[in-house]
Amino acid sequence: DYLLTQDGIITKESLLYPFEERGLQFGDGVYEVIRIYQGTFDLLEEHIDRLYRSAEAIRLEVPFAKDALIASLHQLSEKNDVQTDAKLYLQITRGSAPREHSFPDVPSNFYAYMEPSERPVSPLQQGVRAVLADDIRWDLCYIKSLNLLPNILAKQTAKEKGAFEAILHKNGTVTEGSSSNVFIIKDKILFTHPAAENILHGCVRSRVLALALKAGLQVKETAFTTDQLLQADEVFITSTTSEIMPVIEIEGSLIGNGKPGSDTRTLQLAYEKESGIQTTA
Ligand code: PLP
Known part of the structure; x- marks a missing residue:
């Protein structure tokens, strides 16, 4: 090698x-x-x-x-x-x-x-659980820095609670995941935190925003609260290795009917097409 x-x-x-x-x-x-x-x-x-x-x-x-x-x-x-x-x-x-x-x-x-690195096909189809964690990181999270202790601690807590990801929030405002960006869909509007200095500007995040517009969703790069997160119709997280990962349960409470949402599915299919993925989830 x-x-x-x-x-x-x-x-x-x-x-x-x-x-x-x-x-x-x-x-x-x-x-x-x-x-x-x-x-x-x-x-x-x-x-x-x-x-x-x-x-x-x-x-x-x-x-x-x-x-x-x-x-x-x-x-x-x-x-x-x-x-x-x-x-x-x-x-x-x-x-x-x-x-x-x-x-x-x-x-x-x-x-x-x-x-x-295989695609996480089964979680992509079934969705994953998430927990909430305080975003205790510094102000410049747009820098993809090697300093990942807060991210590591949050992910470990998630894992110990049987969850796939920790969704971070600052005083109730959702920023991003420990290693992903976070999106919600409410009444056909897609929300995600703006690409400010306090989150990583995910490469998958940008592609998803473009695909969502093409799919006819309204897109708002506007921050949302943990309450809005829990009450969303659909929630998903994005990252290079997780792609568009449906979140079906947060802190024990179901999102929608507890199954990956239809708009999330539409975006997943568009994503597979755009990246030239052959093994479909
Ligand atoms: N946010 C954080 C903190 C990350 O570590 C990552 C990637 O690992 C992302 C977001 C998603 O970025 P990308 O879509 O470029 O993989």
Whole structure:
């Protein structure tokens, strides 16, 4: 298995970081997760654009020009001979240097690797449970930063309660999920939190908004409360690996009749078509 680094494509075993590494010691870096359907990258440019936005926001230089990075990722995919459903993980940190909070004068560390990843077909069909959790994160969640402790803690709580996702809220206003964006449908209107600085601007989120308009839904990028969430006709979350995941129960209370909603289903089908997905859920 090969991975791409700032020094080119190398074997996984030959990547050995020194113990002083800014990603390890500070979470000082940014990352992306990119979907691959049957060997083809999905939303690749959108993810790479966001990577550059995240890196710029923390004053970190990406050790590739955009076009060169995209070309190298295609090369990596070829070298790994990826032909199935998979995902690519990519991260950049501020490099390896003696531990000090301020920026070191060293090159950044970059790596990208791929691994097989099947679509969550059964949850996509049946829907999932969610719980609510306080959004205790910082103000700049549009940066896809390696600092994920609040997200990890929220997801673990969800898992321990038998739920798939923790839906985060700040004083009763829903922001997003621990690793997803959150949508509700009420009276044929689709609501999601605006792409402000306090949520991640999901690549799937953007595609879903476009598909919803095409499907004749009214779209409002307006924040909603946990009460509105619980009283919605339909709820779903979106992410690169979860796609459009119906939420059928939140904190033990059913959404609608407790089955994935018809508009959610319509969006799922449009999404599969748009991404060229062959194995339908
Ligand atoms: N919000 C958070 C906090 C995330 O971690 C993610 C992705 O993992 C998303 C939203 C969804 O983003 P995307 O659709 O680009 O995968």
